[in-house]
Amino acid sequence: MRDFERARQRARAADEAAARAERAPLLGLPITLKESFNVAGLPTTCGVPEWKGYVSPHDAPAAARLHAAGTVLLGKTNVPPMLADWQSDNPIYGRTGNPWDTARTPGGSSGGSAAALAAGLTALEVGSDIGGSIRVPAVFCGVYGHRPSETLLPKSGQFPMPPLPNAAVVMGVQGPLARSAEDLELALSVLAGPDVGEDVAWRVELPPARRERLADFRVAVLPPIPWLDVDAQIAGALDELASRLGRLGCAVKQAQPEALGDHREHHGLYRTLLSAVTSARVDEEGRRQRIAMYEKADDEFSRAHLRGLTSRPGDYIVWNARREQYRAAWRAFFRDWDVLLAPAINVLAYPHIARAWPPDDSDLTLTFTVDGRAVPYLHGVVYPGVSTVAGQPATAFPLGRSRKGLPIGLQAIGPYLEDRTPIRFAALLAREIGGFTRPAGYDAS
Numbered sequence: 001m002r003d004f005e006r007a008r009q010r011a012r013a014a015d016e017a018a019a020r021a022e023r024a025p026l027l028g029l030p031i032t033l034k035e036s037f038n039v040a041g042l043p044t045t046c047g048v049p050e051w052k053g054y055v056s057p058h059d060a061p062a063a064a065r066l067h068a069a070g071t072v073l074l075g076k077t078n079v080p081p082m083l084a085d086w087q088s089d090n091p092i093y094g095r096t097g098n099p100w101d102t103a104r105t106p107g108g109s110s111g112g113s114a115a116a117l118a119a120g121l122t123a124l125e126v127g128s129d130i131g132g133s134i135r136v137p138a139v140f141c142g143v144y145g146h147r148p149s150e151t152l153l154p155k156s157g158q159f160p161m162p163p164l165p166n167a168a169v170v171m172g173v174q175g176p177l178a179r180s181a182e183d184l185e186l187a188l189s190v191l192a193g194p195d196v197g198e199d200v201a202w203r204v205e206l207p208p209a210r211r212e213r214l215a216d217f218r219v220a221v222l223p224p225i226p227w228l229d230v231d232a233q234i235a236g237a238l239d240e241l242a243s244r245l246g247r248l249g250c251a252v253k254q255a256q257p258e259a260l261g262d263h264r265e266h267h268g269l270y271r272t273l274l275s276a277v278t279s280a281r282v283d284e285e286g287r288r289q290r291i292a293m294y295e296k297a298d299d300e301f302s303r304a305h306l307r308g309l310t311s312r313p314g315d316y317i318v319w320n321a322r323r324e325q326y327r328a329a330w331r332a333f334f335r336d337w338d339v340l341l342a343p344a345i346n347v348l349a350y351p352h353i354a355r356a357w358p359p360d361d362s363d364l365t366l367t368f369t370v371d372g373r374a375v376p377y378l379h380g381v382v383y384p385g386v387s388t389v390a391g392q393p394a395t396a397f398p399l400g401r402s403r404k405g406l407p408i409g410l411q412a413i414g415p416y417l418e419d420r421t422p423i424r425f426a427a428l429l430a431r432e433i434g435g436f437t438r439p440a441g442y443d444a445s
Helices: 004-019 061-068 111-118 135-141 181-191 232-248 264-278 284-297 300-310 313-333 361-365 377-388 420-433
Strands: 030-034 072-077 125-129 144-147 173-178 218-221 251-254 339-343 367-370 373-376 394-401 407-413
Touching: 004 072, 030 061, 030 111, 061 072, 061 181, 072 111, 111 125, 111 135, 111 173, 125 144, 135 144, 135 377, 135 394, 135 407, 144 181, 144 420, 173 181, 181 394, 181 420, 218 232, 232 251, 232 339, 232 394, 232 407, 232 420, 264 300, 264 313, 264 377, 284 300, 284 361, 339 377, 339 420, 367 377, 373 377, 377 407, 394 420, 407 420
Parallel strands: 030 072, 030 125, 218 251, 218 339
Antiparallel strands: 125 173, 144 173, 144 394, 339 407, 367 373, 394 407
16 A cells, blocks of 8 residues: 655655754655554455555654654555454555565564565564564564564554544554664654553653673573474574574573463463453454354364454453463573574475354464464464563574575564563674575665
């Protein structure tokens, strides 16, 4: 979705401001925004045909802050319907391909964001993430993405809805994507801050990164999750990176917060909360259809989804109390460690898969292939959920190429509200192993 005429006006205004020696953090920087973000005068459809005619009368907080910082918005980038997939294909704008292999997905739901960055069409993006929607596109397209600490940035300003915060909507966040970790940190300095109402008194002052040298980092590596298939090339890249960091002098060891255990209970809570949050505005007929779908599946994690659809309001409070127990476990863990390395998702960028809209029973039988084995599609949310449940910050970063030339990436999970620490780790690592590389066929102009 293009906004070129206003972009030209903003670019001229930026040139004039620069000529007057005026300064702004991102003066004249060309950017794009995920289609779900509200920008005054532009459609916000979230890929849903019923919302095709909606034109936003207001700016999301992210859009307003970037505009105030001097950016030049070129337009908005593609998403899946309702932001509910790791693909970016919808009935309104069609399909976005991965610049590394257009027959494959760029990820989702911020897939258009990551693809535009990798192809050189934009210098900076802002996406959102509740199921890996920043981190998965970042690793699929070989760029950087940061899922911030849950309360660091406003969450409001997406979907065709009033621009008001809602503290009950947990786990989902907004955050930057870029071609370097340094650009993530710069963008975060512009975007971070309280939502409307809280801004009367609250100010954000992020602590500095814990370490200035890569060799000084204490690096935990998430142990394999016993019931989850992971592409061998991703697991191998993680093992090789751990060995290399050890040779550089880092303290490196397999470790995780004790409360995570075998991840089944933790992941069940994630699926329950994810179901409750994402179905909050579903009408009764849609809710009945989802309930029937998950009842039919009748497996451990489908039952977790059902709890989110059918439980009492009081249960939501109990689930959030369990989140606080996991937060406490992460705080204890990060007394001994600075970052936790893990896959961002268990699969490499995969060939496009046709999905029904609106969703139907076929969603629960979808699979993707991991080392020749069919793996349940929804197992892709396991690694994103590791940090999401407690709201920990996580930086996705590129780590070389697969045998077929596809990007491989990981995530570095950090301590709460110490977002500069995983971002700095990714920046220092890039100096050692290299960072973003442009896919073939996309020149640097």
